[in-house]
Amino acid sequence: MFSSSQLDGFTPSQFANSTPSPARLSRETQGLVPATVKMISEASQSGDEKSNFIIDGVDVANVTAVGMAFNKNSRPSDIRFQLDDGTGRIECIRWVTEKIDTKEMDAIEDGTYVRVNGHLQSYQGKKQLSAFSVRLVTNFDEVTCHFLECIHFHLQNSKAQSQGAALAPQRADSSFSTPVRGASNAQQPASTNDFSMQYNSDGLKSFDKLVLNYLQQPSNIDREMGVHVDELSQQLKVPVAKIKDAIEFLEREGLVYSSIDDYHYKAVEGL
Structure with missing residues (x-):
């Protein structure tokens, strides 16, 4: 799909000597972690009770990957295909439990x-x-x-x-942080201005x-289809534009993902 010279710039080993801003190392399980097939193939198993994998010293359960689909094989129980991103190939399995699963995969071709x-x-x-969402890439900037x-x-x-950071569980900064379930104020109305600069312990604005x-x-x-942005706007009593801003941020953090289209969203599970 890609030549090795085209993708050398994207392999993690090429950037080991770069000097970004320091970040604290985290062994805590992250949300939806962006990964190349090469990163996945080099991941080691954590060996603890969670049976997660370790990528760059971080416990990883769920990943998001982008590439070309090949060798699609549809069966009554599942749909399998190979994902090639230029750094390698990995088998992906989309289990078919609802009609929406089949509909999602109908658009995917080799x-x-x-x-x-x-x-x-x-x-x-x-x-x-084991895929819980597969969608076409329509904007190649993605x-x-x-x-x-x-x-x-x-x-x-x-x-x-x-830098010899300790391996004790701690946040690696706000990026790719783990969702926290069970807050009791999920449906309480909130004004747009109430949350402008308030941050909580996991780095999210209120x-x-x-x-x-x-x-x-x-x-x-x-809900298989996820939640529509209009429903979020009605329940939280804020403009749709404000909801979309929050969704965009949460999607970048790997905490939510679009389901059937760009208006329905679900929270990442299995953490």
Whole structure:
């Protein structure tokens, strides 16, 4: 798909000597971590009770990857394909439990660019992704942006390792932080101005956390289609534009993802 010279700039090893701002190393499980296939293939298993993988010293359960789909194989129970991002290939499995799962995969053909959000696992010694979201990439800036996010993730954690940061669980800064479930104020009305500069312990502004809490309610987690931005606007009593700003931030942080279209969103599960 890509030549090695085209993608040398995107492999984590090329940036090990860069000097970004220091970041604290975290062994705490992150949200949705941007990764290349090379990063995934080099991940080691943590060996603890969570059976997560370690990428750049960070416990990782769920990843987001971008590449081209190949060798699509549809079966009644699942749809499998290979994801190639130029750094390697990995098998992806989308289990078919609802009609919406089949509809999502109908648009995916061999040779199309896709974004896969999924749970990283190992089967018979080979790593694979159990996908909970697969969607077409329609803006190719997304491919470049994804690789930049992978570079950023690698740099902020490898820099902390090189500085001898302690491996005790702590936040690696606000990026890719883990959602916190069960807040009781998820549906309380809030004015736009109430949350302008308030941050809580996990680095989220209060309004962003309010949106996340609503998406993390069990009834919303169980909704296959996700929650529409209009519903969030009505329930939280703020303009749709404010909701979209919060969603955009949470999506960058790897805490939520779009489901059937750009108006329906779900919180990341399995943390």
